[in-house]
Amino acid sequence: MTQIYQKQKEYFRSGVTLDVSWRSKQLQALYDLIVQKEKDITDALYKDLGKSAEESYMSEIGMVLSEITHMKKHLKRYSSRKYVSSPLAQFPSISYEQAVPYGNVLIMSPWNYPFLLTMDPLVCAIAAGNTAVVKPGPDSPHTNQVMKEIIRELFCEEYVCLVEGGIETADQLLNDPFDLIFFTGSTTTGRKVYEAAARHLTPVILELGGKSPCIVDETADIALAARRIVFGKYLNCGQTCVAPDYVLVQESVHDQLIAEMKKQIVAQYGNAPLSSSCYGKIISQRHFNRLQGLIDQEKTVHGGRMDTDSCRMEPIIMDHVSWSDRVMQEEIFGPILPVLTYSDFDEMISALQEKPNPLALYLFTKKKEQIRIVDQKLRYGGGCINDTIIHLASTSVGFGGTGESGIGRYHGKYGFEAFSHTKSIVDKKCWLDLPMRYAPYTNRLYNRLIRLFLR
Numbered sequence: 210m211t212q213i214y215q216k217q218k219e220y221f222r223s224g225v226t227l228d229v230s231w232r233s234k235q236l237q238a239l240y241d242l243i244v245q246k247e248k249d250i251t252d253a254l255y256k257d258l259g260k261s262a263e264e265s266y267m268s269e270i271g272m273v274l275s276e277i278t279h280m281k282k283h284l285k286r287y288s289s290r291k292y293v294s295s296p297l298a299q300f301p302s303i304s305y306e307q308a309v310p311y312g313n314v315l316i317m318s319p320w321n322y323p324f325l326l327t328m329d330p331l332v333c334a335i336a337a338g339n340t341a342v343v344k345p346g347p348d349s350p351h352t353n354q355v356m357k358e359i360i361r362e363l364f365c366e367e368y369v370c371l372v373e374g375g376i377e378t379a380d381q382l383l384n385d386p387f388d389l390i391f392f393t394g395s396t397t398t399g400r401k402v403y404e405a406a407a408r409h410l411t412p413v414i415l416e417l418g419g420k421s422p423c424i425v426d427e428t429a430d431i432a433l434a435a436r437r438i439v440f441g442k443y444l445n446c447g448q449t450c451v452a453p454d455y456v457l458v459q460e461s462v463h464d465q466l467i468a469e470m471k472k473q474i475v476a477q478y479g480n481a482p483l484s485s486s487c488y489g490k491i492i493s494q495r496h497f498n499r500l501q502g503l504i505d506q507e508k509t510v511h512g513g514r515m516d517t518d519s520c521r522m523e524p525i526i527m528d529h530v531s532w533s534d535r536v537m538q539e540e541i542f543g544p545i546l547p548v549l550t551y552s553d554f555d556e557m558i559s560a561l562q563e564k565p566n567p568l569a570l571y572l573f574t575k576k577k578e579q580i581r582i583v584d585q586k587l588r589y590g591g592g593c594i595n596d597t598i599i600h601l602a603s604t605s606v607g608f609g610g611t612g613e614s615g616i617g618r619y620h621g622k623y624g625f626e627a628f629s630h631t632k633s634i635v636d637k638k639c640w641l642d643l644p645m646r647y648a649p650y651t652n653r654l655y656n657r658l659i660r661l662f663l664r
Contacts (some may be wrong), residue, residue: 210342210372210377210378210381210384210385211381211384211385213342213366213370213372214313214382214385214387216366216367217313217340217341217367217368217370217568218312218313218340219340219367220339220340220365220368221312221339226310226338226339226340226368227310227338229284229285229288231446232335232336232338233281233284235335235364236277236280236281236284236332236335236336236389236607237277237281238336238363238534239277239328239332239359239363240274240277240278240281242359242362242363243270243273243274243277243328244274244333245328246355246358246359247266247270249355249358250265250269250270250324250352250355251265251266251270252351253324253349253351253352253354253355253474253625254269254323254324254351254352256351257320257323257348257350257352257492257512258321258323258349258372258445258446258448258489258490258492259446259488259489259490259521260445260489261489262485263307263485263487263488264444264445264489265324265628268322268325268444268445269322269323269324269325269518270324271327272325272329272602273324273325273329273332275534275602275604276329276332276333276604276620276621276624277332278442279621280332280333280336280621281290282469282476282624283621283625284336284625285608287308287336287622287626288308288338290305290306290307291305291306291307291407292304292484293305293306294362294423295635297662298659298660298662298663299635299637300552300641300643301637301638301640301641302635302636303635303636303638304633304634304635304636305634305636306631306632306633307631307632307634308337308483308625308626308629308630308631308632308633309338309445309629309630309631309632310338310628310629310630311337311338311339311388311412311628311629312340312388312389313339313340313342313387313388314334314338314339314340314341314342314387314389314390314391314628315341315342315344315382315383315385315387315389315390316330316331316341316342316343316344316390316391317344317379317382317391317392317393317394317402318330318343318344318345318346318393318394319345319346319393319394319395320345320346320347320348320349320492321425321445321448321449321450321492321542322449323345323346323349323352323353323356324352324355324356326393326416327343327356328343328356328623329619329620330391330393330619330624331343331369332624332626333619333624333625333627333628334628335369336624336625336628337625337627337628337629338629339388339389339628340367340368341368341369341370342369342370342372342382342387343356343369343370343371344362344371344373344374344378344379344382345370345373345397346394347373347374347375347557348492348493349492350373353371354370354375357371357373357403361507361622365447372417375630379639380405383402383405383406384405385566385591386409387409387411387413388412389411389412389413389414389628390402390406390411390412390413390414391413391414391416391619391627391628392413392414392415392416393416393417393419393450394416394539395417395418395540396417396418396419396614397497397611397646399415399417399615401609401611403415403616404461413611413616413617413654414469414609414615414616414617414618414619414627415615415616415617416450416568416608416609416610416615416617417450417568417610417613417614417615417661418450418540418542418568418610418614419454419565419566419567419568419610419613419614420455420539420540420541420564420565420567421451421452421453421454421567421568421569421570421571421589422453422454422455422457422561422567422570422571422593423438423441423453423454423455423456423457423570423571423572423573424456424457424458424557424570424571424572424573424574424583425438425456425457425459425462425466425552425573425574425595426459426462426572426573426576426579427459427461427462428574428575428576429462429573429574429575429595430573430575430595431462431465431469433465433595434466434573434595435466435469435470435472435473436468436469436473436476436477437573437595437596437597438453438456438470438473438546438571438573438597439470439473439474439477439524439531440596440597440598441479441571441596441597441598442524442544442546443474443477443488443524444480444598445489446488446490446491446522446543446544447524447541447542447543447544447545447546448489448491448496448542448543449598450494450542450568450569451568451590451591451597451598451600451601451626452542452567452597452598453546453569453571453597454540454541454547454567454622455530455536455537455541455546455547455548455549455552456546456547456548456549457549457551457557457561458548458550458551458552459550459552459554460550460551460552463548463550463592466548467510467511467526467528467548470526470546471510471511471526474511474512474524474526478524480521482512482524483514483515483516483521483523488521488524490519490520490522491521491522491543492520493520494517494520496520496542496615496645497515497517497520497522498542500522500542500544500545501515501646502535503535503536503541503543503545504525504527504536504541504545505527505530505534505535505536508527508528508529508534509525509526509527510525510526510527510528510531511524511525511526512524512525512544522543522544523544524546525544525545525546527545527546527548528548529546529548529550530547530548530549531549532560533548534547534633547626551663554579554582556580558582558583561587562586562587565612565613565614565615566588566589566590566610566611566612566613567589567590567610568589568590568591568610568614568615569589569590569591569592569593569598569600570587570592571592571593571594571596571597572592572594572595573594573595574594575597578654580594588610588611588612589610589611589614590609590610590611590614590615590618591606591607591608591609592621603620603621604620604621604622605621606620606621606623607619607620607621607622607623608620608623609623645658645659646659
């Protein structure tokens with residue numbers, strides 16, 4: 210690991226990655242090869258997660274291609290100087306900001322969206338002019354193999370290198386003083402990464418998770434809400450960091466929402482979801498067993514059939530759930546949807562304020578006042594009004610968490626900025642040198658001028 214790090218350090222110092230047109234060519238080559246290998250990628254995602262080709266393109270491949278297209282279109286502008294005004298006290302001067310790459314970056318990605326969450330930050334790192342060591346999660350071996358083939362075909366090891374392995378490999382990588390660490394994964398592992406980075410004072414971007422609530426009030430379009438909740442919750446078999454973790458529904462529309470969600474599960478995945486080509490599987494037996502431990506059969510009102518051998522689990526709805534139930538003590542990260550009710554909106558908001566900051570929050574309502582209250586009073590990474598998870602797919606807004614759900618954000622412009630350091634520079638001219646800033650400070654006129662300039 211250290212040899213790879215040293216090679217990349219030398220490669221970055223050579224200055225080759227600083228050329229913006231060169232970066233653009235690397236991005237175009239990556240785009241072309243991803244298009245060429247689309248079937249290999251979709252086959253790998255099916256083997257790892259049971260994803261259909263359509264879901265793989267919509268939620269992984271297409272989003273990476275969109276990120277590359279955005280970066281190529283805006284790269285010159287993002288990389289150029291940004292001139293700003295200079296204060297009168299610094300006359301005569303020109304002030305500007307210049308984005309420069311951090312240098313040697315480490316990208317550690319998870320297994321749930323293995324292609325998207327590895328390649329998307331890599332696109333940002335390349336666009337910003339960095340070298341990169343990429344460490345994907347070990348639970349998606351087929352997708353990792355395709356990504357390794359893509360990276361090896363396009364890039365020399367000194368520029369971009371994919372390293373496979375488990376905890377020991379990750380620990381070895383974290384021993385080296387990278388210039389930036391980008392980590393996507395659980396909050397527990399994120400804390401360990403943060404601690405390791407602190408030893409070298411390495412900046413970090415942490416994309417974590419949490420229990421993302423979905424609020425449905427009595428004014429919501431219940432049928433549409435159910436359709437969009439089912440889509441967001443059971444996409445990728447619930448293994449999505451921004452999936453609605455649980456529903457908080459107003460008592461008066463509780464029964465209607467439950468009935469509509471049951472209808473939508475059948476509409477989207479059929480009467481036998483375990484055999485549906487549109488429905489995936491749990492990544493591993495370990496996670497399958499963990500999810501089984503969260504299910505309360507007495508509170509299960511829909512679903513429940515499973516295939517242990519293939520790690521397949523039907524979409525499950527659990528009703529009349531309380532905050533103290535086991536399913537509410539950890540991020541679910543699977544196809545189990547607990548439903549809680551509330552009667553008073555303000556009391557519900559107060560209860561959420563006591564919870565750790567989630568990565569996402571969703572609100573279904575027609576009341577502008579309730580939207581304002583949620584926006585102002587609750588802290589969360591991002592979210593949607595009257596929809597779920599689609600904010601993740603935009604290159605126009607940043608994606609990231611806050612508090613226990615993460616540090617920093619990326620996508621589009623924010624991704625370029627995440628992998629760049631912005632220098633602030635004042636270019637002071639030599640043809641005039643105002644004497645008022647120099648000691649001794651006994652000249653009353655100069656003192657008056659300083660007070661005038663700095664007000």
